[in-house]
Amino acid sequence: MRGFKSLQTRLFVFLILPALLFLTGAGVLGYVYIRQTLLDQWREAAILRMERAAHLMDMRLQRTKEWLDLLVEAQSSTGDRETRTCVLRLLRDQPGVSQVKITWQNQDTAAAPGRLAALSPIGYFYPPDQKTIGLRADLEDSQGKVLGTVEVRLGLDYLMKDIVTSGWMQSNMACLVSQQGMYLAHSNPTMQARHCLGETRDPLELKMLAAMQERPYDTFRGGGLTPSRVIGYYRLHEAPWAIMLHAPGAKILEPILTFRFYYALGLVLCLAVILVLMRLGVAPTVAAIRNIARRAREVARGHYGEPLPINRRDEIGVLKQSFNHMVAGLKERDFISNTFGRYVDPEIARELLERPEAARLGGEKREVIIMFADVRDFTPLAETLSPEATIHLVNRHFSRMIEVIREHRGIIVDFLGDAILAFFDPLDRPLEPTANQAVRCAFRMQKAIAAENASEHDAPPLYMGIGLHAGKVVVGNIGSESRAKYGIIGAAVNLTHRIQGQARKGEVVISDAVFHHVETGLTVKKTFEAELKGIAQPVTLYVVESRAEGNP
Secondary structure: OOOOOOHHHHHHHHHHHHHHHHHHHHHHHHHHHHHHHHHHHHHHHHHHHHHHHHHHHHHHHHHHHHHHHHHHHHHHHHOOHHHHHHHHHHHHOOOOEEEEEEEEOOHHHHHOHHHEEEEOOOEEEOOOOOOEEEEEEEEEEOOOOEEEEEEEEEEHHHHHHHHHHHOOOOOOEEEEEEOOOEEEEEOOHHHOOOOEOOOOOOHHHHHHHHHHOOOOEEEEEOOOOOOOEEEEEEEOOOOOEEEEEEEEHHHHOHHHHHHHHHHHHHHHHHHHHHHHHHHHHHHHHHHHHHHHHHHHHHHHOOOOOOOOOOOOOOHHHHHHHHHHHHHHHHHHHHHHHHHHOOOOOHHHHHHHHOOHHHHOEEEEEEEEEEEEEEEOOHHHHHHOOOHHHHHHHHHHHHHHHHHHHHHOOOEEEEEEOOEEEEEEOOOOOOHHHHHHHHHHHHHHHHHHHHHHHHHOOOOOOOOEEEEEEEEEEEEEEEEOOOOEEEEEEOHHHHHHHHHHHOOOOOOEEEEHHHHOOOOOOEEEEEEEEEOOOOOOOOEEEEEEEEOOOEOO
C-alpha cells in the first residue's frame, strides 16, 4: 500500500488490472468452451452425414447383390439360357454398372447352367484403372462345386456421388478407403497421389487406421487450441470399406477465431477509455468515496441515518443509490429477522409483511398445512456421541432441511430438539396448490436426508418421520411487545405432532384433510386408522410416496 502514491495507481492495480485479468481469463475460457462446442457440433453433423452416405452406398451395393441373387435363382429354377441372358442384360443396365462378366469352368457348364444352385459370399477386388470397384462371387451347384465365377464392376463416381454433391460442410476432402487403409476414391483431386492411409506416418491417420479395426465410426483431431486438421470415418455394412473425411480446424473454428480477434481489440480499447476516464474523474471521486466510507462506518455501528443525497448520475451516483438500497435492505432484514427469524425466505417474509397482522401481536385464524419432521431414534444415538459431534450432526441435518423447506415456501416455526415444526400458508389463495407443495417438500426432505446419509460415510445415518396435516390455526406474532415470534398456535399443531409420531423411518404420513387436497401423483403405500392421544375419534392416515420418484 505504501508504494502506491496515487489513487489512480491503486485503482489500476486493484480494479483495472484484476478486471483485465478476469476478462482475459473469461475470454480464454469462453474460447475453449465454444471451441469444444463447435468441434462437437462438427463431429455430430459429420457422423450423421457419413452415416447417410454410407447407408446410400450400402443400398447400391445391396441392389447389385440382389441382382446376382436373382441371376442364380433364375438359373436354378428355369435353367433357361435366355433367362440368364435377360438377367445379365438388366444387370448391365443398372446405374453405375460398367461391366458384368461370367467365367465358366468348362463349356458344358456354360451350355447347361441348370445345375447352378447357389452363390458364394461376395468378395471385392480393385481393378488397376482406379475408377471402378469389383464384386466377385463363385457360382456353385447343389453339392458346393464351383461351376464358374461372376464379376461385376461398379463405377467409383456412382458410389461417391452423394459425397461429392453434399458439400460435406467445412470438409475439403472426402475419401473411400478399405478397412486395411487403401485409398479407393477421393473427392479432392490433390489426393490422387495418395495410395494408403498412414503411409506418411501421420499420427492422426495411424490412430484412425487402428480405430477402424475396432469401432464402426469415430473422429480425431490434432493437438493445440486450433487443430490443424480434423478427420473422421464411418464403416459400411455391406463392404469392408469406410467413408473418411478431412477438415481444416481453422475452417471449423472460423467463427470463434474471428470473435477472438475482435474481443482482444475491444478489450484494449476498453482499457484505454477506462484509463482516460479514471484520470478525469479521480478528484471528485475521492471526496465521494470518503463520504460514503464515513457513512459506512456509522452503519457498522448501527446508526443508519438519513439516505445519502444523490446529486450525480455517474458511477458514484449509482454507488450512493446502491448504498441507500443496502441500508434500506439492512433495516428490512433486521425487521424481518426480529419478526420471523432467520429461516423464512425473504420473499415470503415481504409478502407476509403486507398483511396487517404481521406487524402487531396476535393474528388471524386461517387454514394452513402443518408439517412436523422428527429424527427417529436420535436420543440413543446422541448418547453414543460427544456433545460436539451431536451438535455438528444436528446442525448439518438442519441446514439441509432448512434449504429444502425454504425452496418450497415453507415457514419454519421452531426447532424442537431434533424436530422441525413448519407450516405452509396459502395466503388467501386456494389450499390445493399449497398442499401439493407441502407434500413435495416432505418427499424432497426424505430424499435429501437419504443423500446426506450416502455422502457422509464417517457419520451415523439419520432417518426421519414426517407428518402433514391441514387445519385452522391462529397465524401471527406470538409473544410480548419486547419479544415476539411469527408462528402458529392451535389444536391442529398438536394433532400434526401426533400424526408425525405414526411415521416410521423414511415415511411421510398425511392426514385425511391433506389427502383430499392433493392432486393425483401420489402412491398410497398404506391406509390405517390411528387412535391418537388427546383425540376422541380415530384418525384416518395415509403413508404416501411420490409416484414419480418412488421411495426417497
